[in-house]
Amino acid sequence: MKRYRYLYRIAIAALVAFGVAVPCEASAGARALISLHDNGDMSWPQRVALQDSLRERFGFTETRFLVDAMPDEIPFHVKHFLEEGADENDRRLVWVSGLSREHGPAASICPAPGFEPIRPTAPSLILAPACYGGVLLMPQGARHFGITEPSAGGETSRVGRIRAADAPWLAHLALPADGARFVTGADGMIQRFLGRPDGGTLDAAALLHLLRSEFRWNGSSYTATLDLFDRGIERDELLPFALGAHSRPVLRGRTLAIHKRELALYARPAPKAGAALHLRAGDRIRLLRQGRDKSLRYVAAPGGIFGWVRTDDLVD
Numbered sequence: 458m459k460r461y462r463y464l465y466r467i468a469i470a471a472l473v474a475f476g477v478a479v480p481c482e483a484s485a486g487a488r489a490l491i492s493l494h495d496n497g498d499m500s501w502p503q504r505v506a507l508q509d510s511l512r513e514r515f516g517f518t519e520t521r522f523l524v525d526a527m528p529d530e531i532p533f534h535v536k537h538f539l540e541e542g543a544d545e546n547d548r549r550l551v552w553v554s555g556l557s558r559e560h561g562p563a564a565s566i567c568p569a570p571g572f573e574p575i576r577p578t579a580p581s582l583i584l585a586p587a588c589y590g591g592v593l594l595m596p597q598g599a600r601h602f603g604i605t606e607p608s609a610g611g612e613t614s615r616v617g618r619i620r621a622a623d624a625p626w627l628a629h630l631a632l633p634a635d636g637a638r639f640v641t642g643a644d645g646m647i648q649r650f651l652g653r654p655d656g657g658t659l660d661a662a663a664l665l666h667l668l669r670s671e672f673r674w675n676g677s678s679y680t681a682t683l684d685l686f687d688r689g690i691e692r693d694e695l696l697p698f699a700l701g702a703h704s705r706p707v708l709r710g711r712t713l714a715i716h717k718r719e720l721a722l723y724a725r726p727a728p729k730a731g732a733a734l735h736l737r738a739g740d741r742i743r744l745l746r747q748g749r750d751k752s753l754r755y756v757a758a759p760g761g762i763f764g765w766v767r768t769d770d771l772v773d
Contacts, residue, residue, distance in 0.1 A: 628684070
């Protein structure tokens with residue numbers, strides 16, 4: 458029996474290595490499409506382990522690895538996967554990581570200018586660089602969480618003009634794309650999240666909090682954001698996805714009291730775009746990391762707020 462199991466796993470590994478979708482024995486409905494920046498460095502056992510985790514912990518019946526796809530082909534695979542015909546039980550996970558177009562069109566997984574919009578047909582959690590937000594057609598009523606977090610009670614959208622074919626739940630969590638070490642660092646965090654012992658749901662809010670609080674690489678302008686559309690789907694019908702189902706870990710890092718009358722906090726590392734809000738004297742912030750240069754810091758503020766502040770503004 459052990460020999461047959463061993464041969465079975467070798468066969469599965471061979472299929473995974475060539476990007477073949479592998480059926481699993483879990484309940485039908487949940488499927489995944491994965492292309493990581495270091496695909497070439499992932500061994501067969503690593504792909505099998507990731508597939509096993511998705512199947513055993515979250516009930517995914519199929520996992521597709523884009524092993525040999527060129528970076529500029531990734532958007533087309535994502536579009537095809539998300540727009541495939543769906544039934545009410547379909548759930549889709551997209552996890553694609555790579556570099557932005559600043560690193561050259563041939564090296565980037567970002568959609569090219571003029572790329573045809575993507576209209577997902579099933580409830581989907583999309584882990585992809587922020588550039589995909591420009592081509593994902595989110596129904597009217599979608600919310601953008603740039604500095605805040607979704608509430609544990611859910612975030613039902615104010616539904617506007619939608620089509621019957623629009624997916625009732627979509628979440629796009631932005632991943633870093635401004636450097637290979639930042640991309641692979643975030644990938645490692647997500648892989649550890651998928652392998653945690655209390656697995657069972659893929660919580661979009663928990664992943665957002667993880668990437669905001671635990672991404673500690675200095676030199677990156679990465680800002681973790683979440684775009685969410687929720688038509689009001691019941692929580693048990695959303696599985697294996699969830700929103701706000703997990704408790705937040707305690708934040709680490711040096712804290713600093715604000716002594717000025719107010720401190721400007723920015724949603725992006727671009728102060729010229731204007732402040733998202735102003736923190737008051739007496740508030741305490743937690744310094745998490747430096748931006749691309751030392752002029753900006755990414756911080757955690759009271760009330761579950763995350764954003765950028767000018768380093769010079771921290772000096773009395």
